Amino acid sequence: MIIPLSSLKIGMNGIIIRLEFEESIKERFIAMGIIPGKKITYVHESPFGDPMVFKIEDNKIMIRKNEAEKIFVDVTEEILSLEESTPGVYKIFLIKGGLFFRKELENLNIVNGSIINVINNHFGKVSLKVNNKTITFGKGRSKKILVKKLNK
Amino acid sequence: MKNKKIILILIGSLSLLMAFLNIKYDSFIFISYITVSLIAFIGLWEDIKNIWYHKSAHIIVGGIVSLLIGAYELLKYLFGWLAVYTSEGNIPEFKIFIYLFSLLMLIILIQEINYLKKTGENK
Amino acid sequence: MTFEIAIIGNPNVGKTSIFNIITGSRQYIANWPGVTVEKKVGSFKYKGHHFKLVDLPGIYTLSAQSDDEKVARDYLINESPDAVVVVADSLNLERSMYLLMQILEMNLPAVLAINSIDEAQSKGKIINPSFISKTLNIPVVLTSAKKLIGIDILLESIHKVAEKKSIPVRNFIYTESINSFIEHFSNKLEEYDFLKSYDKRWLALYYLEFGSKNFHYPETLIEDINSQFDINKLKSEFMNWKFSFISSIIKSSVIEKGRSWAMRDILDHVMTHKVLGLLIYVVALYFVFSLTFNIASPLSDLIDIGFNYLGNFFNGKIPIPWLNSLIVDGIIGGVGGVLIFIPQLFVLFFFMGFLEESGYLPRAAFLVDKLVRKFGLSGRSFMSIILGFGCSVPAIMSTKTIANKKERMALILSIPFASCSARLPVYIILISAFFDKNAATILLFVYISSILLVLLSAKILQIFFIKGEEVPFTIELPRFRMPTFRNLALYSWNRGKHFLEKAGGIILIATIFIWLLSYFPNNNDISHSYAAYIGKFFEPITLHLGWNWQTNISLIFGAVAKEVVASSYMTILNVGQEGITYALQDILTQRSALALIFFVLAYIPCFATLSVIRQETNSWKWLFFELFYTLTIAYLIANFVYLIGGIFL
Ligand SMILES: Nc1nc2c(ncn2[C@@H]2O[C@H](COP(=O)(O)OP(=O)(O)OP(=O)(O)O)[C@@H](O)[C@H]2O)c(=O)[nH]1
Ligand SMILES: [Mg+2]
Numbered sequence: 001m002i003i004p005l006s007s008l009k010i011g012m013n014g015i016i017i018r019l020e021f022e023e024s025i026k027e028r029f030i031a032m033g034i035i036p037g038k039k040i041t042y043v044h045e046s047p048f049g050d051p052m053v054f055k056i057e058d059n060k061i062m063i064r065k066n067e068a069e070k071i072f073v074d075v076t077e078e079i080l081s082l083e084e085s086t087p088g089v090y091k092i093f094l095i096k097g098g099l100f101f102r103k104e105l106e107n108l109n110i111v112n113g114s115i116i117n118v119i120n121n122h123f124g125k126v127s128l129k130v131n132n133k134t135i136t137f138g139k140g141r142s143k144k145i146l147v148k149k150l151n152k
Numbered sequence: 153m154k155n156k157k158i159i160l161i162l163i164g165s166l167s168l169l170m171a172f173l174n175i176k177y178d179s180f181i182f183i184s185y186i187t188v189s190l191i192a193f194i195g196l197w198e199d200i201k202n203i204w205y206h207k208s209a210h211i212i213v214g215g216i217v218s219l220l221i222g223a224y225e226l227l228k229y230l231f232g233w234l235a236v237y238t239s240e241g242n243i244p245e246f247k248i249f250i251y252l253f254s255l256l257m258l259i260i261l262i263q264e265i266n267y268l269k270k271t272g273e274n275k
Numbered sequence: 276m277t278f279e280i281a282i283i284g285n286p287n288v289g290k291t292s293i294f295n296i297i298t299g300s301r302q303y304i305a306n307w308p309g310v311t312v313e314k315k316v317g318s319f320k321y322k323g324h325h326f327k328l329v330d331l332p333g334i335y336t337l338s339a340q341s342d343d344e345k346v347a348r349d350y351l352i353n354e355s356p357d358a359v360v361v362v363a364d365s366l367n368l369e370r371s372m373y374l375l376m377q378i379l380e381m382n383l384p385a386v387l388a389i390n391s392i393d394e395a396q397s398k399g400k401i402i403n404p405s406f407i408s409k410t411l412n413i414p415v416v417l418t419s420a421k422k423l424i425g426i427d428i429l430l431e432s433i434h435k436v437a438e439k440k441s442i443p444v445r446n447f448i449y450t451e452s453i454n455s456f457i458e459h460f461s462n463k464l465e466e467y468d469f470l471k472s473y474d475k476r477w478l479a480l481y482y483l484e485f486g487s488k489n490f491h492y493p494e495t496l497i498e499d500i501n502s503q504f505d506i507n508k509l510k511s512e513f514m515n516w517k518f519s520f521i522s523s524i525i526k527s528s529v530i531e532k533g534r535s536w537a538m539r540d541i542l543d544h545v546m547t548h549k550v551l552g553l554l555i556y557v558v559a560l561y562f563v564f565s566l567t568f569n570i571a572s573p574l575s576d577l578i579d580i581g582f583n584y585l586g587n588f589f590n591g592k593i594p595i596p597w598l599n600s601l602i603v604d605g606i607i608g609g610v611g612g613v614l615i616f617i618p619q620l621f622v623l624f625f626f627m628g629f630l631e632e633s634g635y636l637p638r639a640a641f642l643v644d645k646l647v648r649k650f651g652l653s654g655r656s657f658m659s660i661i662l663g664f665g666c667s668v669p670a671i672m673s674t675k676t677i678a679n680k681k682e683r684m685a686l687i688l689s690i691p692f693a694s695c696s697a698r699l700p701v702y703i704i705l706i707s708a709f710f711d712k713n714a715a716t717i718l719l720f721v722y723i724s725s726i727l728l729v730l731l732s733a734k735i736l737q738i739f740f741i742k743g744e745e746v747p748f749t750i751e752l753p754r755f756r757m758p759t760f761r762n763l764a765l766y767s768w769n770r771g772k773h774f775l776e777k778a779g780g781i782i783l784i785a786t787i788f789i790w791l792l793s794y795f796p797n798n799n800d801i802s803h804s805y806a807a808y809i810g811k812f813f814e815p816i817t818l819h820l821g822w823n824w825q826t827n828i829s830l831i832f833g834a835v836a837k838e839v840v841a842s843s844y845m846t847i848l849n850v851g852q853e854g855i856t857y858a859l860q861d862i863l864t865q866r867s868a869l870a871l872i873f874f875v876l877a878y879i880p881c882f883a884t885l886s887v888i889r890q891e892t893n894s895w896k897w898l899f900f901e902l903f904y905t906l907t908i909a910y911l912i913a914n915f916v917y918l919i920g921g922i923f924l
Pocket of ligand 1: 285286287288289290291292293303304305306307308309310311312332333334390391392393394418419420421422632756762
């Protein structure tokens with residue numbers, strides 16, 4: 001699947017496919033090492049989620065979100081936050097919150113790797129089904145849960 | 153080390169305690185202990201699954217900052233004596249617990265680095 | 276005859292380090308991209324020949340964006356060196372090859388130096404230079420500027436290439452359509468006499484890569500070419516050819532084995548953490564200020580005792596009273612009054628050296644980029660602000676790498692608000708006298724305020740005075756490196772030497788001047804001296820802040836160099852560091868001292884800074900603006916702080 005670099009989650013990687021800039025800017029990014037065909041990993045997030053630091057081989061480059069939106073990568077698996085999900089079946093990839101949040105989810109039978117079924121997503125307020133129970137998360141919480149789409 | 157969770161909790165709460173013991177003594181030391189405990193607790197709290205050395209990293213950096221505190225305290229003590237002679241300063245206090253804490257962290261640091269060298273060989 | 280050799284390469288790969296080793300000079304080295312911003316020339320002898328070595332700013336590509344990159348590009352296009360040393364980073368070889376290819380296309384006589392080989396080795400990466408050498412038909416040398424590996428072989432290769440007059444033919448096997456493009460283009464070029472001296476194939480490829488922006492191709496030629504070829508399609512074909520060519524070379528000459536992580540990744544994970552990163556930076560800064568008061572102060576008392584002894588030794592030995600006073604009160608009191616701060620300054624320089632050499636600086640840029648964008652700046656500007664804590668002059672020079680014109684102008688005019696090391700002595704005497712309890716905390720507060728001041732000033736300037744457009748900003752984060760003690764010592768010594776030179780030069784002159792003004796016309800009756808008259812003249816606008824004539828005259832002379840504020844206090848109050856505390860407490864209150872600290876923070880940049888502002892903005896107008904601007908802001912802030920101070924103190 002091809003997505004912009006800015007949609008990567010921390011720790012994820014992809015293969016650079018194309019850069020959609022005007023020629024001179026594009027050439028500069030390429031000279032800095034953003035070369036199509038290379039593997040790129042999102043390694044550091046900043047306090048506001050922008051800019052982002054990516055790693056290509058042994059080289060770390062800071063890119064602002066504006067520019068990252070115009071660089072496209074191919075990812076084998078797309079990981080998104082629950083907040084961005086559309087109805088469908090997902091697997092829990094990572095829970096970003098603290099210990100208490102994780103404990104709480106554990107009690108609901110939601111741990112890394114469990115399968116959930118998103119029923120609807122109303123501007124970030126997500127209802128989902130786990131083990132035949134229906135749960136609803138607010139925007140703040142669904143942001144902290146990363147999921148992987150399962151193909152059905 | 154295997155039980156990183158326990159180590160992190162230990163570092164976090166111990167440094168928090170040290171922070172409050174030294175709140176009146178030196179504000180730099182106070183802030184540094186708070187930082188160490190934050191480093192430890194954040195290492196515990198946030199679990200970035202994709203990075204295998206996440207917890208170790210927090211232990212190591214927490215250790216380095218603790219060593220810095222120890223070095224600072226030692227220098228402060230030694231130069232405090234110099235000040236006694238040059239400008240009639242007060243006789244410096246010898247804070248045994250600060251040194252003990254740094255020593256403990258040094259041991260943890262060395263253990264952790266050895267562990268990393270062994271297990272991380274092929275990662 | 277002399278051979279001219281140029282060093283070129285990506286930023287931060289170690290060009291200047293190699294330059295320093297070969298020529299034995301001590302140019303500025305640090306672990307962040309964009310340290311060298313000007314052409315630097317040195318010379319060396321090898322096998323009886325004279326060589327001129329030119330160090331250039333780092334570039335990623337020949338299409339230059341900022342002023343420093345243009346220096347390097349223009350050099351390559353307009354000069355014809357006898358050899359070009361292309362320095363590459365062994366851990367980022369593929370990226371460096373991109374620039375190397377552009378240089379080979381220009382048909383320059385190149386030598387490839389693959390540097391930092393020590394770091395590649397410790398990571399288990401093996402590079403086989405002979406394959407690259409055979410494929411590209413150039414000498415390839417593995418070097419390490421840190422461990423001094425391969426320098427002799429590099430010199431040998433340079434010598435060989437420079438002596439050989441002809442450039443070896445490099446027939447890259449381009450695709451069919453690119454070849455026919457080059458063919459056609461070169462044939463067309465025959466029609467234009469003034470392009471005779473350029474390499475024709477290069478002009479063709481350069482047009483393909485960068486269009487006609489940076490080189491004046493004749494219009495008729497461009498029209499013809501554009502009608503015959505689909506340039507965009509050809510261009511991407513050429514790029515693709517290049518990528519696959521480069522990666523095929525890399526694949527056959529680099530073997531990677533062993534682990535894919537290093538300790539620096541582990542440190543980076545926490546140091547670049549979104550919350551902890553900045554916290555650790557503030558703790559480090561706090562560490563330095565605590566050291567300043569707890570460790571450097573006793574040392575400077577020791578130096579002070581020395582100067583006191585010296586003063587007492589001379590006092591009374593000289594029969595002529597005015598000469599006696601000049602030497603004892605003026606020179607020993609004044610210059611000594613600045614020299615006693617050597618320990619504090621070295622602590623600061625050592626720390627700055629650590630920041631620059633470890634690679635932390637660009638990480639700070641990353642962490643605050645979004646925040647400082649609100650002030651019309653970028654993370655890159657933040658790096659220059661932190662450099663300003665050392666000295667404003669190199670900080671202003673470092674703005675050359677900022678491609679955004681508007682941002683750069685605003686920053687040049689605002690950097691003097693970043694609290695440079697010359698102001699430290701003034702803060703120290705005032706803080707020790709009035710805020711002894713929380714000395715380090717107050718100092719930290721002053722420095723953080725100074726960052727805020729720079730940011731606000733940059734914003735204000737961009738709203739009212741400077742206009743321009745945005746340029747995308749990216750920066751490379753260099754690898755974390757443990758600074759070697761040698762590099763740190765060198766760094767501190769370079770900065771410290773500058774301070775000593777100042778103490779023996781401009782500060783000495785200013786001190787003598789102040790002494791003259793305070794001794795005459797009434798032979799040592801200071802309160803009826805010229806100094807007092809001048810200081811009193813300004814009292815109407817300063818008395819409400821609690822500053823009397825002694826403060827005023829010190830401030831006036833401080834415009835030359837900020838340390839002079841401290842030294843003139845010592846001359847005028849006629850005391851050493853021991854007594855200055857009580858003397859200051861007599862003439863200032865806590866509130867007015869705090870106002871004074873902030874005034875000194877903001878007012879008129881020193882002469883050296885003004886002249887670099889003039890040079891970088893290229894206008895007298897901005898220089899006079901800066902004088903007026905900083906003075907106004909400083910006065911406003913002093914009043915503001917005095918007002919606020921009234922509430923808390
Ligand atoms: N380990 C190691 N470090 C090196 C080597 N060469 C240079 N460095 C370090 O790399 C950093 C950059 O070195 P510089 O010589 O300033 O690099 P430069 O290419 O001149 O950089 P710019 O002027 O910014 O383009 C410094 O911190 C050096 O200490 C090397 O061979 N090995
Ligand atoms: Mg350089």
